[in-house]
Amino acid sequence: MLCPLTMMAEQREVKSPDGRLVVEVKVDNGLATYGVTYDGIEMLKPSRLGLQSTFGDFAKALTFVDAKEEAVEKHYDISRTKTSHVDVTANRLDITLKNEKERQMVVTFLVENHDIAFRYTLLRQEKNDTRSIIIEEENTSFRLPDETTAFLSPQSHAMIGFAQTKPSYEEVYSADAPMTNKSWYGHGYVFPALFHVGDKGWVLISETGVTSAYAGSHLSDYDQENGYTIAYPMQEENNGFGSNTASIALPGSTPWRTLTVAKDLRPIVETTIAFDPLSPLYQPSQDYQPGRYTWSWLIWQDQSCNYDDQVTFIDLAAKMGYEYCLVDAWWDTNIGRDRIADLSKYAQSKGLSLLLWYNSNGHANNAPQGPFDCMNTTIAREREMAWMESIGIKGIKVDFFGGDKQETIRLYEDILSDANRYGLQVIFHGCTLPRGWERLYPNYVASEAVLASENVFFDENAAKRQAFDLTLHPFCRNTVASMDWGGTIMNRFMSKDNKGRHSRKTTDVFEMASGITIQTSVQCVAIQPNNLTELPQVELDFLKTLPTTWDETRLIDGYPGKYVVLARRHGNQWYVAGLNAEKETKTLTLQLPMLAGKTVNYYTDDAQGYAILKTLKIDKKGQAKVVIQPNGGIILQ
Numbered sequence: 001m002l003c004p005l006t007m008m009a010e011q012r013e014v015k016s017p018d019g020r021l022v023v024e025v026k027v028d029n030g031l032a033t034y035g036v037t038y039d040g041i042e043m044l045k046p047s048r049l050g051l052q053s054t055f056g057d058f059a060k061a062l063t064f065v066d067a068k069e070e071a072v073e074k075h076y077d078i079s080r081t082k083t084s085h086v087d088v089t090a091n092r093l094d095i096t097l098k099n100e101k102e103r104q105m106v107v108t109f110l111v112e113n114h115d116i117a118f119r120y121t122l123l124r125q126e127k128n129d130t131r132s133i134i135i136e137e138e139n140t141s142f143r144l145p146d147e148t149t150a151f152l153s154p155q156s157h158a159m160i161g162f163a164q165t166k167p168s169y170e171e172v173y174s175a176d177a178p179m180t181n182k183s184w185y186g187h188g189y190v191f192p193a194l195f196h197v198g199d200k201g202w203v204l205i206s207e208t209g210v211t212s213a214y215a216g217s218h219l220s221d222y223d224q225e226n227g228y229t230i231a232y233p234m235q236e237e238n239n240g241f242g243s244n245t246a247s248i249a250l251p252g253s254t255p256w257r258t259l260t261v262a263k264d265l266r267p268i269v270e271t272t273i274a275f276d277p278l279s280p281l282y283q284p285s286q287d288y289q290p291g292r293y294t295w296s297w298l299i300w301q302d303q304s305c306n307y308d309d310q311v312t313f314i315d316l317a318a319k320m321g322y323e324y325c326l327v328d329a330w331w332d333t334n335i336g337r338d339r340i341a342d343l344s345k346y347a348q349s350k351g352l353s354l355l356l357w358y359n360s361n362g363h364a365n366n367a368p369q370g371p372f373d374c375m376n377t378t379i380a381r382e383r384e385m386a387w388m389e390s391i392g393i394k395g396i397k398v399d400f401f402g403g404d405k406q407e408t409i410r411l412y413e414d415i416l417s418d419a420n421r422y423g424l425q426v427i428f429h430g431c432t433l434p435r436g437w438e439r440l441y442p443n444y445v446a447s448e449a450v451l452a453s454e455n456v457f458f459d460e461n462a463a464k465r466q467a468f469d470l471t472l473h474p475f476c477r478n479t480v481a482s483m484d485w486g487g488t489i490m491n492r493f494m495s496k497d498n499k500g501r502h503s504r505k506t507t508d509v510f511e512m513a514s515g516i517t518i519q520t521s522v523q524c525v526a527i528q529p530n531n532l533t534e535l536p537q538v539e540l541d542f543l544k545t546l547p548t549t550w551d552e553t554r555l556i557d558g559y560p561g562k563y564v565v566l567a568r569r570h571g572n573q574w575y576v577a578g579l580n581a582e583k584e585t586k587t588l589t590l591q592l593p594m595l596a597g598k599t600v601n602y603y604t605d606d607a608q609g610y611a612i613l614k615t616l617k618i619d620k621k622g623q624a625k626v627v628i629q630p631n632g633g634i635i636l637q
Contacts, residue, residue: 016090
């Protein structure tokens, strides 16, 4: 009788609607775990569930209370991601657990045919229960099979990099690396994380639904016993201001942890799990317009932020038929507000609108670029955004956040919510991964959160790595959220005169095709004035008609960091874009049932890396043989 009693084991499972994806939840000896199989093959070994809070410890001494399962159907439209309409069919499992103090936690699993989303909800059971609590630690883990290799980007130190603006999700990805490799900075890895489970298949791990009600998280370094675990922000982020834990009111929930599980890569690329569990937080104040924009800063840099150069890029946008021109940093001092109003009026006379750059912070870093102190408080935003609305500005690009603390996430949300009242679309740079924000915030466009095109300008090594990066991101970073890469670069050299500094390492068709493979509804085409006379007309004609919104996306072929072929549909028109990052020419036989029997335009590279336009007959079975040059591309239209 003096021996400790062994708690009764309880086990429940929830299957996908097609029965192939199975989540098994077990409560045994006080610990809650979940495991994942696909077609009976283990894709995630039993992994920990639970969290610790000021309301109680929900990581151990847990007992099973109840389980409820229901079928879920949901249908929604979405205008700013890889598809325009989503039909969700899933099974939901709610498991209620209690800790040793009899307080309850519900673990909710939403399981689709290839996707899993789960979260924790803490309940307020008694009238006298506290309402305000802190989530101190999350014990969720991800234990992948031992043969797994990883595609990961490290979380950086806080308050390092340019003007102490990191972490900003701008680190180099590894590819097919052993899980046992330690992260570069020792802080684990950012979401999303892609894993190749040997010959079993693929697992993509991320999170979604992060709002001002919680902090953003990331993955720890790999541990042989526990695998990867959820890690919260570092205390040093945001200049040390704000907690690195999460504060919630009861009843309250964590964000959703997501997994996409498949034997091949197509469900990884086509997943909508980042949006499926969510609903919009507010209604759009107007019908926000997608489009293309020109951007002087990428090649002409800071000195181009003057009135005359911006007129040049407005004229360029007008000649290309684009909807926007982005005026970057320093406009407040180099152009001035009165002349920005004149510039906006001039842009409108040309049939387009301006987007304006802003520094996000008052105190979070030392970034010197202005305008300052316009986005960091409600009072400042109200004044600034009312002025922008009065002169016809249609969007903002807000830069330099650096961190995932709840305090920082609140700033993102406040900017978005305030901007909606004034008809402003929002792009973020120097920032965190957006987590379902296209669904939550209707005026949200995209985030950088990637080692983007500006690095191709700054660093020849980044230029050499560009093809690798852009064949990787359709499978990880860009599959979970819109990505403002920052520009389809058509200059051959990274200089205003297109003769000096280092060269671009990709072909013209690679760049053109990347405008399709990179998904964002307001897309930068970093064309330069000199390109109008230097580029073949066939390239200019294509770039004038490049769409930025998609009704459907399909992966045709590819491997992360090596090559990718994506098909996207805009209305009734299919665009098939291929990129090759390998050193050898790639000959592929594509399966294109949507184009069976049709003759299509076929853009490919000539010997000098310029585009040539041919026609290609797709056979009645939908097969087409194509050739992609090293660092080259193809487009079928």
